[in-house]
Amino acid sequence: MNLDWVMVALSGLKAFAVVMFAMNVAVLLTWADRRQGAAIQDRVGPNRAVIWLPTPLAQGLAVLPAIAVAAALPAYVKFNAELRESEIGGASLVISQLAIFFVWFTALAIAGKVRNRGIRNSFDAFLAGFGDPRRIVYVGFAAHAVTLALGAFFRNTSTGDALAQVGVYGGAAVFSFAVLFGAGYAAYSIRHEPRVGLRLIGLLHPAADGLKTLFKEDFIPPKADRFLHSVAPLISFFPALVVLGVVPFGDTLCFGVDEQGGLLLSELMAFVPKEGVCTEGALPLGVIDLNVGVLYFFALAGTGIVGAALAGWASDNKYSLLGGLRAASQMVSYEVTMGLTLIGAFMIYGSLRVDAMIRWQAENTWGVFVQPLGFVMFFAAAVAESKRIPFDLPEGESEIVAGYYTEYAGMKFAMFFFAEYIAVVTSSALLAAIFLGGWHLPFINRAGLEIAIGDAVYFTQQLPHALVVVIGLLGFILKTIALCWVQLTIRWTLPRFRYDQLMRLGWRKLLPASLANILLTGMLILLVQGAGAKFLSGLEIAADLTMLAVALLGIYAVVQLVLFLLKPPRKRRLYAPSAAQFAAAMGGTRNARMQA
Amino acid sequence: MSQSNQPLGPRKVTGKAVPRPKRGAGVQTYVPEIAKGLAITMRHFFQNTKEMALGQRNDPTIEAIDDGVNTISYPEQRRPYPARFRGVHRLTHREDSSPRCVACLCCSTACPAQCIHIEAGEYPEGDPRRGYERFPKRFVIDELRCVFCGFCVEACPCDAIRMDTGIHAPPYDSRDQFIYERDLLMGFSGRDGSHGTQNPRHEPGEATHPGIDREKH
Numbered sequence: 001m002n003l004d005w006v007m008v009a010l011s012g013l014k015a016f017a018v019v020m021f022a023m024n025v026a027v028l029l030t031w032a033d034r035r036q037g038a039a040i041q042d043r044v045g046p047n048r049a050v051i052w053l054p055t056p057l058a059q060g061l062a063v064l065p066a067i068a069v070a071a072a073l074p075a076y077v078k079f080n081a082e083l084r085e086s087e088i089g090g091a092s093l094v095i096s097q098l099a100i101f102f103v104w105f106t107a108l109a110i111a112g113k114v115r116n117r118g119i120r121n122s123f124d125a126f127l128a129g130f131g132d133p134r135r136i137v138y139v140g141f142a143a144h145a146v147t148l149a150l151g152a153f154f155r156n157t158s159t160g161d162a163l164a165q166v167g168v169y170g171g172a173a174v175f176s177f178a179v180l181f182g183a184g185y186a187a188y189s190i191r192h193e194p195r196v197g198l199r200l201i202g203l204l205h206p207a208a209d210g211l212k213t214l215f216k217e218d219f220i221p222p223k224a225d226r227f228l229h230s231v232a233p234l235i236s237f238f239p240a241l242v243v244l245g246v247v248p249f250g251d252t253l254c255f256g257v258d259e260q261g262g263l264l265l266s267e268l269m270a271f272v273p274k275e276g277v278c279t280e281g282a283l284p285l286g287v288i289d290l291n292v293g294v295l296y297f298f299a300l301a302g303t304g305i306v307g308a309a310l311a312g313w314a315s316d317n318k319y320s321l322l323g324g325l326r327a328a329s330q331m332v333s334y335e336v337t338m339g340l341t342l343i344g345a346f347m348i349y350g351s352l353r354v355d356a357m358i359r360w361q362a363e364n365t366w367g368v369f370v371q372p373l374g375f376v377m378f379f380a381a382a383v384a385e386s387k388r389i390p391f392d393l394p395e396g397e398s399e400i401v402a403g404y405y406t407e408y409a410g411m412k413f414a415m416f417f418f419a420e421y422i423a424v425v426t427s428s429a430l431l432a433a434i435f436l437g438g439w440h441l442p443f444i445n446r447a448g449l450e451i452a453i454g455d456a457v458y459f460t461q462q463l464p465h466a467l468v469v470v471i472g473l474l475g476f477i478l479k480t481i482a483l484c485w486v487q488l489t490i491r492w493t494l495p496r497f498r499y500d501q502l503m504r505l506g507w508r509k510l511l512p513a514s515l516a517n518i519l520l521t522g523m524l525i526l527l528v529q530g531a532g533a534k535f536l537s538g539l540e541i542a543a544d545l546t547m548l549a550v551a552l553l554g555i556y557a558v559v560q561l562v563l564f565l566l567k568p569p570r571k572r573r574l575y576a577p578s579a580a581q582f583a584a585a586m587g588g589t590r591n592a593r594m595q596a
Numbered sequence: 597m598s599q600s601n602q603p604l605g606p607r608k609v610t611g612k613a614v615p616r617p618k619r620g621a622g623v624q625t626y627v628p629e630i631a632k633g634l635a636i637t638m639r640h641f642f643q644n645t646k647e648m649a650l651g652q653r654n655d656p657t658i659e660a661i662d663d664g665v666n667t668i669s670y671p672e673q674r675r676p677y678p679a680r681f682r683g684v685h686r687l688t689h690r691e692d693s694s695p696r697c698v699a700c701l702c703c704s705t706a707c708p709a710q711c712i713h714i715e716a717g718e719y720p721e722g723d724p725r726r727g728y729e730r731f732p733k734r735f736v737i738d739e740l741r742c743v744f745c746g747f748c749v750e751a752c753p754c755d756a757i758r759m760d761t762g763i764h765a766p767p768y769d770s771r772d773q774f775i776y777e778r779d780l781l782m783g784f785s786g787r788d789g790s791h792g793t794q795n796p797r798h799e800p801g802e803a804t805h806p807g808i809d810r811e812k813h
Contacts, residue, residue, distance in 0.1 A: 036641055112650060376627060486634070489641070493633045569647060 007283070015287045018244050021477075026421035029484055030206045036492050046205035050197040058196035059187035066183030070176035077172045089155070092167030096147050099175040104140025106182035108133055113189075120189070134566055209414075216410035221316050224407065228314035233408070233415035236307025239300040240422040246296050247429050248286030248355045250439045250473035251446065254278035254465060268466040274447040285439075285473065286355065293352040297430060298339055301385060304419070305331040308387070308394060311416070312404035323403025326499070327394035331385060333506040338381040340514040344374045344521035345434055354430075358438035362445070365543035366550070367435035373517045375435045377510050382427035383487060384506070386420055390494040393502060428483035429476075436479050439472035442547040442554075453548065454541040682744050682759040685737055685776070686784035689791040695782060696756035696797060698729035703748035703757055711741035712748060724801035727810065732778060739765040740774035755795045760786045 034046045053061070073095070111133035114124045130136060151167070154160030190196055198204070220229050254272060257280045272278070290296050305328050312324015348370055349357040361367055368375045384391040395403035405416045432438060443451045448463035463471075497505070528539070622628040677683070688696045699716035717733035719726040742765075748757050761784045768774060785791050798805045 035645065036637075038644075489634050489637050490630075493637045494630065564642065565646065569650075 010283060011287065014285070015245070018249070018287055019241060021249075022241055022244050022422050022425050023418075025425045025481065025484065026418055027206045027210075028203070028481075029421045029424060029488060030209075030417075031203055032485065033488055033491070034205070035202065036488055046202040049202070049204035049208035050199050051204065052195045053198055055190060055193055055196055058190060058198075062183045062186045066179050070179045073175055074172045077168055088161070088164045088168060089151075092164035092171065093148075093151055095171035095175065096151075096167040097144060099171040099178065100140060100143045100147060102175055102178040102182075104136055104143070106178050106185075108136045108140075109182070110185055111136055123185070137566060213411045213414040218412065219407070219409045221407050224316040225314040228310050229407070230412070232307050232311035232314055233412045233419075234307075235310060236304050237415040237419040237422075239303040239307075240419045240426060243297045243300045243426045244429055245287040246290050246293055246354055247426075247433050248284060248289070248358065248438065249476055250285035251469050252277050253283040253285060253469050255281035255283065257281040269464045271448070271462045272446050272465045274445050274450075277446075284355065285469070289353060289355050291353060293354050293357075294342060294346075294430075294434070295352060297426075298335065301338075301423075302331075302335055304423070305335075307416075307419075308404050311408070315404070315407035317407050319400040319402070320404050320406045322400045323394045323396075323406065326396075326400075327387060327404055330387070330391065330393060330502060330506075333503060334381045334384040334391075334510075337506055337510040337514055338378060338385060340511065341374045341377040341381060341517065342434065343514075344517045345371050347518070347521050347525060354433050354438070357434055358440060361437045362440040364540075365546045366437040366440075369543075369546045371435065371517070371521070373513065373520075375431075377514055377517070378435070379431060380505075381510060382431060383490060384502075386423040386427060386487070388420060388424065388487070389491040390496050391502060392496060393499055396496060424484055424487050425480065428487065429480045431483050432476060432479035436483075438479075439476040441472065441475045442551040444468060444471060453544045454537065677762055681762060682746050682749075683761040684739060684763045684765055684784060685742075685748070685757055685759050685781055686761050686786065686791075687732075687735060687778065687781040688756055688758055688793045689782065690797060690799075691792075693791065695732060695735070695778070696754050696793075697732045697735060698754055698756070699732045699735075700729075700753065702751040702753060706747040706751035708745060708747060709741045709743045711738040712736070713738075725799065728800045728807075735778040735781060737776045737781065738774060739776055740771060754797075755793045758786065758793065762787045 031046060038046070077091075077095070107127065110124075111127045111130070114120075114127055115133060119125050119128055147167070150163060151160070154163055220226055253268070254277070255268065256270075308327035308331070309324045312320045312322070312327065315321075345357070345367055346352060348367075349360045351357060351360070357367070364370075387394050393399075393403075395405065397403075400406075405413055408416060443449055444463075446465070446468060448468060449459070449461040450457060451459040528536070690696050697714075699714055701714055701716070704710075704712035704714050713734065713736040714732050715734040716730040718730055744759070746759055749759055763784070765774065782791070786793075800807070800809065
């Protein structure tokens with residue numbers, strides 16, 4: 001096949017994937033936003049949308065994929081010839097840990113269910129005999145630790161080889177059993193239900209909302225400018241969607257190229273050198289690598305202003321006009337700050353291309369450590385650009401109804417609404433790329449894992465090329481979603497600014513501070529350029545130490561998460577008013593029949 | 597105290613000096629305070645999401661009785677209404693399933709929201725009830741105007757209007773659907789399913805009729 005055509009097809013695929021990523025994360029964000037509101041107000045949150053499945057179908061959905069997964073791993077072990085010879089140690093490690101994890105996790109899920117709904121059969125009774133389900137977690141962790149210790153202790157001995165055989169074959173068998181048993185148990189326990197509701201923890205709710213907006217009345221005020229009124233949502237929606245094109249989602253993927261110019265997919269699993277990127281058969285994981293890079297982002301983000309202003313003008317409504325004016329002046333003001341805060345970063349990275357910025361960060365340290373002030377200010381300006389709380393003056397419902405989209409309904413309103421969420425996703429992706437290392441994760445380079453401080457190397461582990469790229473991709477997505485979530489939390493924490501406060505923050509605080517940041521950065525760059533070799537090596541060690549700090553912080557966060565999940569629930573006793581006592585006397589609220 | 601006792605010029609204000617709260621760099625830059633606020637929001641988010649996902653959530657209203665979050669999925673699940681809940685009105689029936697209402701206009705007079713409209717009709721010549729009472733040709737209640745105060749029920753001398761259906765007005769999508777006419781109001785039954793009431797009714801002309809009678813007096 002011609003390589004050029006493959007690359008063109010892949011570009012289309014990449015653009016599609018990026019658009020899908022932005023829209024889906026935006027949908028997730030609408031869900032999380034409502035969940036957050038519910039969490040603060042002790043409500044259930046979005047969970048009403050449901051697809052009812054006939055019980056046999058639900059059982060099939062549980063069991064058939066489980067059968068496929070359970071068959072796949074033993075088949076892989078059986079037919080992979082390579083595995084039997086050299087790589088058995090690593091394979092044994094992965095497979096046995098996977099098997100142990102699935103065993104205790106399945107047991108835990110069932111035990112939790114049994115605890116909530118009561119014992120129904122002898123297996124339930126057996127699980128309940130262990131007592132607290134947390135004990136299953138502790139036993140699982142102990143099993144992980146023991147097998148890891150055994151593997152490390154008997155490494156490169158004959159006993160070790162025998163253990164590795166046990167790990168591979170026994171692990172595969174146990175894994176299959178755990179997956180099949182869990183799915184079978186789920187299918188068995190719903191056998192008496194007339195139907196099973198597919199709710200996906202409320203994720204269907206935004207989908208139902210989207211569908212609803214399509215069927216709503218498309219209202220245009222009688223004296224409005226019909227054309228501009230209709231085109232304004234498009235103008236604010238489209239730029240928000242396409243700015244992600246310049247952000248690379250992962251490291252360049254290297255296919256090998258054979259003599260005829262075709263692709264060699266086997267190269268993906270090979271090890272590549274630490275330095276340099278392949279020139280032939282390279283697939284950058286961004287849609288386009290523009291040399292103007294971030295300027296493209298600013299140009300298109302600026303177009304979004306036009307949409308808001310047009311919507312305000314075309315609606316023939318005083319409040320819309322006020323909202324449109326507010327949106328225009330706010331976004332123009334913060335555009336200035338946004339550009340100036342990034343200049344410090346450009347000076348350090350020496351490029352406008354996002355890919356080059358990430359590579360600088362991968363070689364040295366993340367942007368947040370060299371430009372902390374720039375990070376905070378850019379974050380504030382990005383939140384202001386997305387016109388969300390605490391900067392939602394353009395729509396300020398307590399003052400001007402709903403601002404520039406007062407006269408919008410149905411899908412046109414949904415497009416404004418969605419553009420806001422997509423702006424959150426794109427600004428988070430850009431923040432992650434410019435300040436949080438993009439797809440770079442601490443101590444992971446193109447060759448694999450290498451823990452090194454300065455010149456001293458403590459640990460190296462080569463990893464296949466595709467795995468490194470996928471880990472980077474997942475890291476980038478995780479960073480983006482985390483930043484999105486921080487923006488949601490800001491929305492649910494801070495009250496709205498007053499308009500003069502907003503303008504004062506933009507023009508009199510952030511703008512001078514960003515100019516000062518440029519001056520400071522320039523002086524520091526001159527200082528580093530004039531410094532001796534000793535100072536530079538010290539800087540390198542400091543950069544590696546920041547990466548170590550990031551890695552430790554990540555581990556700490558994971559440990560804290562596990563401890564938090566294991567913590568027993570708080571028991572609170574609340575005053576039960578007479579209406580609640582009455583409801584309780586009638587049999588509770590959950591399954592009470594309608595008394596009317 | 598008259599105004600003239602005060603000396604001219606600005607009035608001297610006496611009072612306790614309250615020290616201004618100290619606003620350090622942390623408060624002035626706003627960033628650490630934001631971080632604190634975010635931490636509180638995040639703690640609530642994680643706590644509540646975990647409790648919801650694991651079914652550990654204590655009921656905010658009736659913690660001791662029911663587990664889980666106390667929001668109910670309304671049309672499928674309903675809270676039991678108290679026995680004296682005032683729901684949508686109904687017009688009670690007589691034995692012959694005509695309305696008990698005698699069109700005295702007491703309810704529409706008592707109604708503070710003025711949501712009841714009655715057009716009274718006379719019984720035809722020769723009917724034993726003619727001259728004693730009338731009947732409602734139209735009996736209209738605008739359930740959207742109604743404030744559910746129950747004054748109409750209190751005012752009714754014949755136990756003809758009741759609010760014991762246990763139904764609350766469902767959400768319609770246009771206003772005219774909230775205008776309940778006589779036949780619809782007579783179609784509702786009480787919570788026990790009957791269209792009548794416990795109070796007995798004695799028609800004019802019957803032996804048990806307690807009032808003044810054209811024939812006897």
